[in-house]
Amino acid sequence: MSRLKPNSTPLPADTGCLLSSLYVAPVLAAILSGLLMPLLSGFRNSGAASLYVAGLLFASAGIVLLFLARLPLYRDGRFLSVGPGALDRKHRRFCWLAYALILVALLLFAAIAYWR
DSSP states (O other): OOOOTTOOOOOOOHHHHHHHHHHHHHHHHHHHHHHHHHHHHHHHHHHHHHHHHHHHHHHHHHHHHHHTTTTHHHTTTTOSSOTTSSOOOHHHHHHHHHHHHHHHHHHHHHHHHHHH
């Protein structure tokens, strides 16, 4: 019988991360649903649910577009660069569009907080 080293496991590290996410994801979903459900019910009573959903859609689209715009930097291994200066012209435009979408989402969330 072969012995394992004291600091090694029979599973590779990436498989261990995937398996641990099966335990972490339901806990995070329960916490987030516990936080968001009272918030959404309060929005439904005040009529701000449509602004909230629009803000979520703008924010989600902006985050996805920002990821896609910065993908060439991520492929080069430059994860901590700030701003769109290192991007080419096409990706820089996508980056500014993503910033604009995220700004619109923040303004919608600020409007909800102001009128609530």
